[in-house]
Amino acid sequence: MTLGERLEGVLSRMLEWRKAAGYAFETHRDQLSPFVKYVGGRWPDEPLVTAGMVDGWLADCDYSPNSQLVFISCLRVFARFSNFEGWADFVPGREYSVRREAYYPHLFTEEQLTALFLAVDSYEAGCAGGRALAPDLVLPVWTRLLYCCGMRPGEPPRLRRADVDLGTGDVFIRQSKRHKDRHIIMSSDMAGLCARYDALCERGRTWFFERRDGKPYDTSWYDRAWRRILSRADVDWGDPAPRPYDLRHQFASANLVRWMDVGGDAAGLLPALSSYMGHSKLESTLYYVHLLPERLRTSSRVNWDALGEVYGGDGK
DSSP states (O other): HHHHHHHHHHHHHHHHHHTTOOOOOOHHHHHHHHHHHHHHHHHHSSSSSOOOHHHHHHHHHOOHHHEEEHHHHHHHHHHHHHHHTTTOOOOOOOOOOOOOOOOOOOOOOHHHHHHHHHHTHHHHHHHSSSSTTOOOHHHHHHHHHHHHOOOOTSSGGGGGGGOOOOOTOEEESSOOGGGGOOOEEEOOHHHHHHHHHHTSSSSSSSSSSTTSSSOOHHHHHHHHHHHHHHHHHOOOOOSSSOOOHHHHHHHHHHHHHHHHHHHHOHHHHHHHHHHTTTOOHHHHHHHHGGGGGGGTTOTSSSHHHHHHHHHHHOOO
């Protein structure tokens, strides 16, 4: 048995254990599956995961501090589970923990959005590698679900084909943040794009975004594609470059701006936006108020200070 085969088995059993125990498992799967393939491909004959393998992965990935924190947290759980099964795989210590960076969301300009979607829509089929992948079909739809529907980056790959009603535009999002389900309704344009994508895919597939080998796409694949998209777009992104999550921020702030531009009651519409985005508390939606242009934050139509005193906090 090769190292990769053993680690695949350990990962499968760990995910089944987390699922049976009622814990979230998708983040661990998405973070660890690429690492297992990397290690298994480079060191097939080694018996154990070593510190050098972890260091090599971190060097190749060039994680941001926050992304490295997530990966190391998942890897510790995986390595301890493997150790429990009797293997002496390396468990990362405190030296692998880095200071979390506060991140201010990137607000896209019209020029940047145009460049972004031109790069998304012109993505070549062979860019992401592997015959099981179809990035030219998947990326335009996945990216617009983030931008047009405010979905979290981890939600599109977990959509099942049965969760997307192309007739009504209803999308059932299962077990997202804090294990909460919710329904959202797509616009007619978004539903039409999903229908055109669906017509090009296998009829009997399980996942809405399903690879040709029957497996779902994962967020690590999308993150790699995102970095290629940003590098190919002919625009200055600034520092730091935007993340996929920033499209969700853009969705929230754009809706608040649109409501206020037409004289709507933004405060009254906040609960609807909160429910649509899957926030458990209205205070999480109020986080997006500080992203609004100054002229809207100071508008006399909404007493933001009073709302802040009532709800406080921030969130995503």
